[in-house]
Amino acid sequence: MAKKKEVTVEERLRALYDLQLIDSRIDEIRNVRGELPLEVRDLEDEVAGLSIRLEKLVASLAVVDNDIAGKKNLIQESNNLIVKYSEQQKNVRNNREFNSLTKEIEFQELEIQLAEKHIKEFKAQIEQKKAVISETKGRLKERENHLKHKKGELNDILAETEKEEQALIEKSETYKTQIEERLVAAYNRIRKNVKNGLAVVPIERGASGGSFFTIPPQVQVEIASRKKVITDEHSGRILVDAVLAEEQKAKMEKLFSKL
Incomplete structure (x- = not known):
C-alpha cells in the first residue's frame, strides 16, 4: 500500500x-427530508395492517354466513323430523309410543327455536362486522391517500437532492483518504x-x-x-x-x- x-x-x-x-x-x-422517510414507512406499515384486518373481517363474514346456512339446514331437518314424527303418531299402538314421539317433536321444536336464536345472533354479528368493515375501508382509503401524498413529497425532495447527496458522500469519502x-x-x-x-x-x-x-x-x-x-x-x-x-x-x- x-x-x-x-x-x-x-x-x-x-x-x-x-x-x-x-x-x-x-x-x-x-x-x-426530516422525518418523511419514517412517516412513509409507518404509513406503509399501517396500510398493510389495515389491509390484513380488512381481509380477516371479510373472511369472518363468510364464516358467519356458513354458520347461518348450517342453522337453516338444521331447522329444515328438524321440520322434516317433526312431519315424520307427526305422521308416525297417527299409527301408534299405545300411549307410550305416542308420548315418546311427542317428546321427539318437542325436542325438534326446541332445536328450531335455538337455531333461530343463533341465526338472529349471527345476523347481529354480521351487521357489527359490516359496520367495522365500512369503518376500516374508510380508514384504509384515508391512509392510502395520505401515504400517496407523503410519498409524492418524499419523491420530490429525493429528486431534488439525491444526486447532490450522492456526489457529496463520494466527496466526503475522497477527502477522508487525504487525512x-x-x-x-x-x-x-x-x-x-x-x-x-x-x-x-x-x-x-x-x-x-x-x-x-x-x-x-x-x-x-x-x-x-x-x-x-x-x-x-x-x-x-x-x-x-x-x-x-x-x-x-x-x-x-x-x-x-x-x-
Whole structure:
C-alpha cells in the first residue's frame, strides 16, 4: 500500500474543515427530508395492517354466513323430523309410543327455536362486522391517500437532492483518504458525540463555535498559527481560526454550486 504524502498541520486543518463543510451539507440535505422517510414507512406499515384486518373481517363474514346456512339446514331437518314424527303418531299402538314421539317433536321444536336464536345472533354479528368493515375501508382509503401524498413529497425532495447527496458522500469519502486515519477516526468520534455533528468549528468572537465557551487569548494565538491540531477542552471539537474557516467556506461554496 502506497504511503500517504506528508502534509503540514495547516493542510490537515483545511482538509478537516473541508470535510466538515461537506458532511454538514449532507446533514442539511437529510434534514430537509426530516422525518418523511419514517412517516412513509409507518404509513406503509399501517396500510398493510389495515389491509390484513380488512381481509380477516371479510373472511369472518363468510364464516358467519356458513354458520347461518348450517342453522337453516338444521331447522329444515328438524321440520322434516317433526312431519315424520307427526305422521308416525297417527299409527301408534299405545300411549307410550305416542308420548315418546311427542317428546321427539318437542325436542325438534326446541332445536328450531335455538337455531333461530343463533341465526338472529349471527345476523347481529354480521351487521357489527359490516359496520367495522365500512369503518376500516374508510380508514384504509384515508391512509392510502395520505401515504400517496407523503410519498409524492418524499419523491420530490429525493429528486431534488439525491444526486447532490450522492456526489457529496463520494466527496466526503475522497477527502477522508487525504487525512490520516487517526484524525478521521477522531473526527468521526467527535461528530457522533456533539450537537449538530459539528466536529470542526472556527473561533467566533473569541469563543468556540457551537459551544460558546471563551477560548483563552494564548490558545487563540496557537490556533491561528496552525502549527498543531487543538481541541476545545469543553466540547472536544477541533478548532480552526476564523480566517481559515472563511477561506475554506468560499472554496467549498464553489464546489457545492457545481454539484
